[in-house]
Amino acid sequence: MRITDESRSAGYGALLWLALATFSMGIDGYVLAGLLPQIAGDLQVTEAAAGQLVAMFALTGAVAGPVLSALTGRWERRFTIAAALAVFIIGNLIVGLAPDYAWAMFGRVFSAVGGSLLSAVVSSYVVAKAPPERRGRALSFVLGGWLAATALGVPLGLLLGRSDWRVPLFLVAGVGTVALIGILIGVPRLHLPAVSLRETLRPLARPTLIGGLLVATGIMTASYLCFTYATLIIGPRVEGADAMIAAMFGYGVVSLIGNIISGRVTDRFAPVRVITLIICTLIVVALLGTLGLALPGLAGAIAAVAWFLATALFNGGSGVALQSRLSRMAPESVSLVLALYGSAMALGSALGGILGGALLTAGLPADGLLPASAIVLGVTLVLHLTVARATRAPVVTAA
Structure with missing residues (x-):
């Protein structure tokens, strides 16, 4: 893959902000699963219905990720990452402030749209920017954010969610916002060669x-x-x-x-x-x-x-x-x-x-x-x- 401009490489300082973004997604991906009883009681639904907030996030991401990735293939990559992260953050805030189950479900779907695109674009950005001989380490560094969240997501969710299940969602939004600011400041821009949708598919x-x-x-x-x-x-x-x-x-x-x-x-x-x-x-x-x-x-x-x-x-x-x-x-x-x-x-x-x-x-x-x-x-x-x-x-x- 040949980079057409923005030749400045993405060092570990830039990759750190991308890892922080995946860290916020990792917490979001695991935290609600440990809080189903609290969510069900607050939103006045069954635990099975509360579980659908997790299932719909995964289902929406599975469908939206490839479609949005194909449609945004010509966009500048840093802008795409920032836009996807912003949508993800807003979605979590919607869930955290949701007055009822319908709004919570809308927020989960909205955040999944941003999260699915973010995950794909971050990985492709790392592949494009990292030298071939260091590509594996660069990917592991950024993906490490998700896995670090795996370690913290369940215990954090259980501890913070004991008082209010919405608190972890605000934590996710806060971490995501810090990552967004860092990405806009510290991550190099990247244009990739324009490829038609037909060629992409x-x-x-x-x-x-x-x-x-x-x-x-x-x-x-x-x-x-x-x-x-x-x-x-x-x-x-x-x-x-x-x-x-x-x-x-x-x-x-x-x-x-x-x-x-x-x-x-x-x-x-x-x-x-x-x-x-x-x-x-x-x-x-x-x-x-x-x-x-x-x-x-x-x-x-x-x-x-x-x-x-x-x-x-x-x-x-x-x-x-x-x-x-x-x-x-x-x-x-x-x-x-x-x-x-x-x-x-x-x-x-x-x-x-x-x-x-x-x-x-x-x-x-x-x-x-x-x-x-x-x-x-x-x-x-x-x-x-x-x-x-x-x-x-x-x-x-x-x-």
Whole structure:
């Protein structure tokens, strides 16, 4: 991808503001899930209806991200990032001030529109600005904002939301506003070569690219098949709600570590090899975790936490390698491809929760979700190797 102007590179000072933007999105993505009872009571709806505020955010983002990315492909990138972040901030303020459920739902949809575009454009900006040999580390630095929020989102939401569930939303808006100011001041402008909408959408006709996106969906499906119901797996083995909060915090921290390691490894080795290693290791972790959960007492508790954190390490490391791989497959349409990646991840998280719920309803014990995730990962590995074999010919990379 050739930059036509604004040759000033984006150093880590500029990337820090982008990471802060993803940090605000990460908190927003996790905080409401831990506050459903408070939201339901305040808005006078059922907890199931309150849960739809989370579901609609993901669904809207999955649909809006690729569409908006394609439509805004000719816009200057810093302006696009700032505009998307502003929409995201306003949406959170609408939810925080919502007098009723309808306004809260409108605010969630509004914020999802901005958040979905922001996520795609930030990643494509980093890919365009970072030197190829440091692209993995630059991506991991910016995506680290999201994973850091994963570590803080659940405990922050539970602590701040005890008094008022709206407070975390104002926190998200405040952090987003600071990031917006920093982006406008410290992030270099970037124009990319004008590409027609038809040319932008052309990669969608490539089966290998669709397969690469489905690999991301498969990894996320396996992850959320267990993560969504982690309380049912770990909860019976640890005592007290604080222990579960600590486990969630640990998941976020270890995910961030995995992200950092993956950024450095992806710069040294081909993303295909990194993805293969991650999927194979996740399968082994799921199978060893299944055996460990059968242990009694303290040994079973240790095995459950060890499985949870090991899964976090490699799930956290998958994002950089997947995005690097996909951007190489279609360098002329990076914004759209990374928007589709976000949709693929959102689809996987939804499918994982749905599949896990269906298996539990059918009578599978919660511990049985681990071998089920291993099966999903096995299918994903076959798909990944098939796509890798089909794309073994040299791929045109960004200049």
